Amino acid sequence: MNLRRDVFQAIADPTRRAILLLVASQALTAGAIASNFDTARPTVSKHLQILTECELLEQKQTGREIYYYINAKKMKQVADFIEPFRNMWDDRFNTLEAIMKAYTAKK
Amino acid sequence: MERKTKVNAEDGKQDIMITREFDLPIELLFKAHAEPELIEQWMGTKVLKLESKKHGSWQFETTSPKGNIVVQMGGVIHEFIPNQKITRTFEMANTPFGVQLEITKFEKLTDDTSKVSMHVIYESVAQRDEVLKLPFAQGINYAHNRLQDFMNKLK
Numbered sequence: 001m002n003l004r005r006d007v008f009q010a011i012a013d014p015t016r017r018a019i020l021l022l023v024a025s026q027a028l029t030a031g032a033i034a035s036n037f038d039t040a041r042p043t044v045s046k047h048l049q050i051l052t053e054c055e056l057l058e059q060k061q062t063g064r065e066i067y068y069y070i071n072a073k074k075m076k077q078v079a080d081f082i083e084p085f086r087n088m089w090d091d092r093f094n095t096l097e098a099i100m101k102a103y104t105a106k107k
Numbered sequence: 108m109e110r111k112t113k114v115n116a117e118d119g120k121q122d123i124m125i126t127r128e129f130d131l132p133i134e135l136l137f138k139a140h141a142e143p144e145l146i147e148q149w150m151g152t153k154v155l156k157l158e159s160k161k162h163g164s165w166q167f168e169t170t171s172p173k174g175n176i177v178v179q180m181g182g183v184i185h186e187f188i189p190n191q192k193i194t195r196t197f198e199m200a201n202t203p204f205g206v207q208l209e210i211t212k213f214e215k216l217t218d219d220t221s222k223v224s225m226h227v228i229y230e231s232v233a234q235r236d237e238v239l240k241l242p243f244a245q246g247i248n249y250a251h252n253r254l255q256d257f258m259n260k261l262k
Contacts, residue, residue, distance in 0.1 A: 081239065085114060086112060086113075089112045090111065093112050093223075095148065095149040096129070096136075096139045097129050099139065100136070100139050100145075103138075
């Protein structure tokens with residue numbers, strides 16, 4: 001059975017985060033990516049497969065080579081997942097500050 | 108002066124840290140966390156029960172503008188040290204998110220400024236990420252409305 005890939009599990013792995021950083025600056029082939037790691041080539045291929053499955057990486061054929069590109073839209077979605085939560089607390093705390101300032105003014 | 112709320116959530120960890128500095132003396136910051144009528148105003152929730160003491164328990168409820176109950180939450184208070192620390196558990200009723208432990212520390216910066224740090228520990232990494240991904244829009248709008256109502260009353 002093929003488990004659905006979770007994007008947050010994908011970026012929890014340090015090698016996969018390193019791959020994303022590498023590809024972020026330029027599109028690379030699987031071979032070029034693997035040459036940056038001591039890890040065995042099949043292991044790197046597995047990481048690339050996971051990153052592609054959860055759409056953090058995209059493959060594009062150029063001539064005989066397949067290049068890996070970063071999917072900026074998906075990456076932004078991951079980076080932003082904490083932002084609504086942070087905004088909620090920021091709103092609450094802004095309200096708290098306003099209320100307590102008014103509270104001192106009333107005294 | 109605008110002060111920003113920071114949320115630190117590291118990959119693959121089952122906890123988060125929320126910190127914020129306030130233009131308020133520590134006594135007022137703490138009071139806002141201890142008194143039901145003040146919590147209702149800034150959290151945008153109805154306080155059904157709040158025993159601000161060691162071994163006390165608490166229960167809040169959020170309702171939609173139409174008056175329907177959106178979520179009930181509650182837990183117990185493990186530690187309550189005025190102007191220093193509140194330790195409590197937090198659980199949303201009828202949800203699969205389990206229980207979380209919240210350690211809230213209060214810190215005096217100057218006579219007129221203070222800081223709060225909330226350390227929230229979830230049952231698992233997966234549970235933390237699920238909770239962080241919950242849709243918050245409704246709660247946010249509600250808090251805005253409460254603030255607006257409050258400011259209007261002051262005019």
